Amino acid sequence: MISYSRGKLTFDRKHGAVDLITDVSLVILFCAVNAFGATGKGQDYLYYIGSFLFIGMTALKALFWNQGVFRLRLTYHAIWYGSFILLGIASSMWASNFAAVFVPMSRMVQILILSICISYYLEKEEDFDRLLNILLLSFLVMTGYILLRTPPEEWFSGFIGKTTTHFNTNSIGLSASIGTIIAFYQAYVRGRKWYFLALIPPLALVVMTSSRKSLFMALAGMALIALLNTRSKNYFLRLLVSLGIVAAVGYAVIKIPALYRAIGVRLVSMYDYLMNNDYSADSSVSKRMSLIQMAKLFFYDHPFRGIGLNNFAARYSKTVANVGYAHNNFWEIAADLGIIGMAAYYWFYAYLIIRHFKQIFTGNKLSILFFSYVLILLFTEYGLVSYYDRLQQLMLAVSFSALFVSYDAEGNVPASENVQQDDDYGAADYAGGLREER
Incomplete structure (x- = not known):
């Protein structure tokens, strides 16, 4: 290879x-x-x-x-997501729409199986490097495919890629933002400068999709990685330059006409909506806020166990056409599975954030990348439903596995530390039906 x-x-x-x-x-x-x-x-x-x-x-x-x-x-990740699936299945006992519970179930089981396989794949430092390169390659293929299939005059028209891939443009933008973060990590933290070139295509695609949450994830991800890379030489100078580049991108989307038409106008309209209560400024944000409000009402009526997995979509679609989700992971889970579901889902995010934050200061450079990713994903989920999203869930599986590869100050894996970390890799291994503690 x-x-x-x-x-x-x-x-x-x-x-x-x-x-x-x-x-x-x-x-x-x-x-x-x-x-x-x-x-x-x-x-x-x-x-x-x-x-x-x-x-x-x-x-x-x-x-x-x-x-x-x-x-x-x-692993703990398999136990977490598997338990969440079982909770969703159990919710069919009190759900008003029994069939709706099982609509996302096939995808969630697929995600669980693929996540377990990823834990087998990621054993050593070079496995992570290889997987990050595979991920970045897939994002570059996506970018090239969309740009080649879209006439150049439509690149900055906004919402690029939807007719080409049949994916939602927010999904395309979020994929591209993860590619941007990975390329920036490889170039800035690992010192592989040519990855800065690989950063340009996915970042450009983020802007072209007009996805505000994707631009936030890309820019905030790069800024946080630069901030956390405290062991780099000339830290403060590099940090200022990196933050300056992030600020320059933000300035460009407001001041350059083509970029403003693609995404800048949506940022301005969102600002007017949030800061000036101008409900006519952004119909997209207004619609999302109404969906979140409806999810809150369902949660307030059924706070403990919710109305059943995927039942928010089933109930709300009876009154509003073409509505499939609350556009908010927190309130969708709260409406569907109540306080129990929120606790069952988000304890794992807290676990990842705390563990990665601690490992940043022990030399695990991968923790800089994945702490940034998980933390920003948490904020992004205010406008995103991700509990059955393939890419985001597989990235969480990779984030978990990254906890068990340690780096010294130069990014090498000390053998002794790697063995020590492996003792806590998961709950257990099962061999021949017998439980073998690790």
Whole structure:
């Protein structure tokens, strides 16, 4: 497998055929999730091919790389998301619309299985580097695919990519913002300067989508990474330059006419709505606020256990056409599953944020990236429903696995620390049906 490490492009001859097929399956999977997967139900063949290959290769390695004994890795992440799925299924007992509970269930189970496979894939530092490169490649493929399929005169017309990929433009923008953050991390924290070039296409696509939450995630992510990279040389100078670049991007979307038409006008209208109570300024924000208010009312009526998973969408769509979600992860979960659901879902975010924040100061450079991602995702979820979003949930699985690779001051993995971290990797491994404590 070709990899880039410490300024050198190398070919790993120990990376065998099964490993190579696994990597290719991940490329297919993430390209499908980001660019090619929004087809008719049952027709997203690339996603199925990538998923089946990845799951199959993971099972093959888990079985034959351990003397024929299959080990099921049951991590805290798997327990968290699996428990949330079970809570959702249990909510069918009190849900007014029984069938609605099971609408997102197939996707959530797929996410759980893929997340478990990711925990097998990510064992060493180079595995994370490889996966970050695969993710970035998928975002670059998405950007290139959208730009090539869209006439140049429409690039800054706003809401680019929807007709090309059939994804919501906010989903496209959020994918591109994650690509921007990963490229910035590789260039700024890991010192791989050419990644600054890889940052430009996804950041440009973020602006072209007119997605405000995506621009916030991209700019806030870069700023937070620069702020947390305290071990870098000339820290304050680098921080000022980085924050200046972020500010310059924000200034450009307001002052450059093409960028203003694409997204600047939406930022200004949102400001007028929030600061001046101008309800005519932004119909999009006004609609989202009304949806959030309705979710609050459902929660106030059923605060303890909610009205049943996915039942907010089922109930609200009876009175308002084409409404599928509350545009707010907090209030959608609160309306559907009440206080129990909120606690069952968000304890894991708190766990990731606290653990990554602590590891930043022990030299885990990956924690700079994933602390920034999880914290900003938490803020972004005020305008986003993510509990069944494939990309965001798989990123949370990667964020969890990143807790168990330690870096010294130069970004190397000390063997002793890596073994110590592995003791806390998850709840347990199951081998041959017997519980083996780690």
